[in-house]
Amino acid sequence: MSVGFCGIELAHPVINGSGTFDAIAAHRAFGDELFERFPFAAFVSKTVTLQERQGNPPPRLWELPGGLINSIGLPNKGLDGYLEHDLGFLATLPVPLIVNVMGFSREEVAQLVEAFAERPEVSALELNVSCPNVETGLVMGADPDETARLVDRVRPLTDKPLIVKLTPNATDVPAVARAAEHAGADALSLINTVKGMALDPKTGAPWLGGTTGGVSGAAVRAVALAQVHAVAQAVEIPIVGMGGVQTGQDALDLMRAGAALVAVGTESFRDPAAGSRVASELVELLANTAV
Amino acid sequence: MTRTTAPFGRRAAPVTAREQHGAYAVVRCRDTGGPAPRPGQFYMLTAAERWGGGEGERPFLPRAFSVLRAGAGELQFLIEDVGPGTKRLSELGPGEDLLIVGPLGNGFASPREGRRPILVGGGVGIAPLAIWQDALGAGGTESRVLLGFRDGPHAAGARLLKSATLATDDGSVGHQGLVTELLEDELDAHDDDGVEVYACGPPPMLEAVRSICMDRGVPAQLALESGMACGFGACFGCVVPTVEGYIRLCVDGPVLDAHKLESALVAGAGH
Numbered sequence: 001m002s003v004g005f006c007g008i009e010l011a012h013p014v015i016n017g018s019g020t021f022d023a024i025a026a027h028r029a030f031g032d033e034l035f036e037r038f039p040f041a042a043f044v045s046k047t048v049t050l051q052e053r054q055g056n057p058p059p060r061l062w063e064l065p066g067g068l069i070n071s072i073g074l075p076n077k078g079l080d081g082y083l084e085h086d087l088g089f090l091a092t093l094p095v096p097l098i099v100n101v102m103g104f105s106r107e108e109v110a111q112l113v114e115a116f117a118e119r120p121e122v123s124a125l126e127l128n129v130s131c132p133n134v135e136t137g138l139v140m141g142a143d144p145d146e147t148a149r150l151v152d153r154v155r156p157l158t159d160k161p162l163i164v165k166l167t168p169n170a171t172d173v174p175a176v177a178r179a180a181e182h183a184g185a186d187a188l189s190l191i192n193t194v195k196g197m198a199l200d201p202k203t204g205a206p207w208l209g210g211t212t213g214g215v216s217g218a219a220v221r222a223v224a225l226a227q228v229h230a231v232a233q234a235v236e237i238p239i240v241g242m243g244g245v246q247t248g249q250d251a252l253d254l255m256r257a258g259a260a261l262v263a264v265g266t267e268s269f270r271d272p273a274a275g276s277r278v279a280s281e282l283v284e285l286l287a288n289t290a291v
Numbered sequence: 292m293t294r295t296t297a298p299f300g301r302r303a304a305p306v307t308a309r310e311q312h313g314a315y316a317v318v319r320c321r322d323t324g325g326p327a328p329r330p331g332q333f334y335m336l337t338a339a340e341r342w343g344g345g346e347g348e349r350p351f352l353p354r355a356f357s358v359l360r361a362g363a364g365e366l367q368f369l370i371e372d373v374g375p376g377t378k379r380l381s382e383l384g385p386g387e388d389l390l391i392v393g394p395l396g397n398g399f400a401s402p403r404e405g406r407r408p409i410l411v412g413g414g415v416g417i418a419p420l421a422i423w424q425d426a427l428g429a430g431g432t433e434s435r436v437l438l439g440f441r442d443g444p445h446a447a448g449a450r451l452l453k454s455a456t457l458a459t460d461d462g463s464v465g466h467q468g469l470v471t472e473l474l475e476d477e478l479d480a481h482d483d484d485g486v487e488v489y490a491c492g493p494p495p496m497l498e499a500v501r502s503i504c505m506d507r508g509v510p511a512q513l514a515l516e517s518g519m520a521c522g523f524g525a526c527f528g529c530v531v532p533t534v535e536g537y538i539r540l541c542v543d544g545p546v547l548d549a550h551k552l553e554s555a556l557v558a559g560a561g562h
Contacts, residue, residue: 025524025542029395031296054537058558061518061528065348068520072527217351269521270337270353272392273300
């Protein structure tokens with residue numbers, strides 16, 4: 001079942017969450033079978049920042065009942081490294097490419113959006129707004145005005161679809177969603193990870209090198225469903241729903257709550273081909289169900 | 292090239308046997324869907340049933356295990372019950388399925404020209420050294436094997452390798468003390484230019500091996516462990532610091548040349 005999303009034709013409604021699947025590393029592990037059995041209808045690449053980042057010191061993971069906390073810290077090669085080393089390979093994937101970008105100021109995000117605006121390999125851009133603006137100290141996506149100013153700044157820079165990836169760690173997520181829509185976002189994606197923490201049982205000190213991290217997996221599924229539902233009531237633009245999707249039924253639930261597409265994230269850690277399974281289960285459910 | 296690529300996705304591997312070797316379980320499974328692994332490569336393991344619901348409602352994620360032995364469509368894994376994931380895996384028996392992804396990562400590289408291999412293992416870390424000893428032996432190269440364990444019940448794992456010299460913390464078997472003391476004795480007795488060290492074990496042991504080998508200019512390949520969610524480079528959780536910055540142990544390791552590491556004391560291994 002093909003689906004349209006912001007003018008992009010997709011083979012099915014299941015994509016990946018940014019930062020939960022590295023197609024380049026997966027190709028090293030699985031070889032060309034990755035291309036033959038690519039699990040997602042579009043590929044969302046890991047967040048690109050202007051400068052290269054090493055990421056947070058380890059430990060970076062803590063397993064939870066039905067999930068995990070990660071404190072990865074957005075390691076990436078930076079814009080130049082991405083353009084030089086990654087984009088060429090990602091363009092050979094058998095599905096459309098969505099590039100996720102994040103900046104520490106509006107001008108940084110603008111530079112990133114401009115750099116990708118004319119790249120034919122890129123089908124859409126996703127803005128990671130779960131980051132503090134160094135100029136105001138506010139997490140851009142936690143505040144409707146900050147979000148509006150950011151989208152206002154970058155909207156004129158590209159004709160490509162702009163997806164705003166919302167953080168659940170905000171007082172009023174639907175208000176942020178409305179602000180993004182009003183400023184010209186083409187779509188929204190949610191939820192990003194939920195802020196969490198773990199203590200070392202031996203020392204009582206924070207376990208994660210980054211002190212706190214983001215909770216994902218089945219543990220956040222109910223949170224995702226509620227937030228997708230609330231945002232869908234608030235906006236007209238399409239939503240990519242994600243958060244703890246492990247089965248076609250989980251995906252169907254998010255679509256019933258208002259999502260146009262669904263992303264698989266943490267479940268890919270347990271089974272690299274989980275996206276394919278979720279998609280086939282979902283397609284079968286959709287054939288027998290009214291959304 | 293020390294990497295064999297894995298079939299894409301998770302597959303079922305029926306458990307054929309479980310054998311107890313003191314404190315360790317050897318779980319054997321049938322894997323007709325995958326290639327033969329290189330020694331030092333690893334698999335992500337999940338029990339097909341009752342994965343979750345253990346202590347603290349864990350496990351949730353798969354667990355990474357170096358392969359102990361492989362052959363004729365069979366894989367063997369060495370498992371010590373130290374937490375909710377390993378507890379569930381170590382009780383698996385015939386009639387149950389493992390779900391596996393692998394082989395993953397880089398395995399051991401052959402000794403540099405003419406060098407004699409010394410295999411140094413600690414605890415459950417002896418696993419990749421068993422398949423490596425077999426492979427070296429099949430090529431006509433005999434290995435010196437030095438293994439360290441906590442106590443007698445753990446030292447029972449030594450029978451999984453051939454002709455091992457043992458150390459135990461409590462002195463119940465072999466030398467009382469550290470396996471790295473055996474390594475220093477071995478290196479004192481031989482020309483450092485003639486040997487290459489292969490090691491797997493707990494971080495303090497690996498760090499001692501790294502330090503000893505670096506001081507003497509002896510090449511060493513270390514198989515490290517780190518908390519790992521996916522095993523194929525997706526989560527970026529298993530990084531270890533190297534002289535070139537952080538690398539992902541799952542795709543750039545788990546076997547690393549000692550000279551690439553500033554320290555083998557990996558943070559957060561084993562949660």
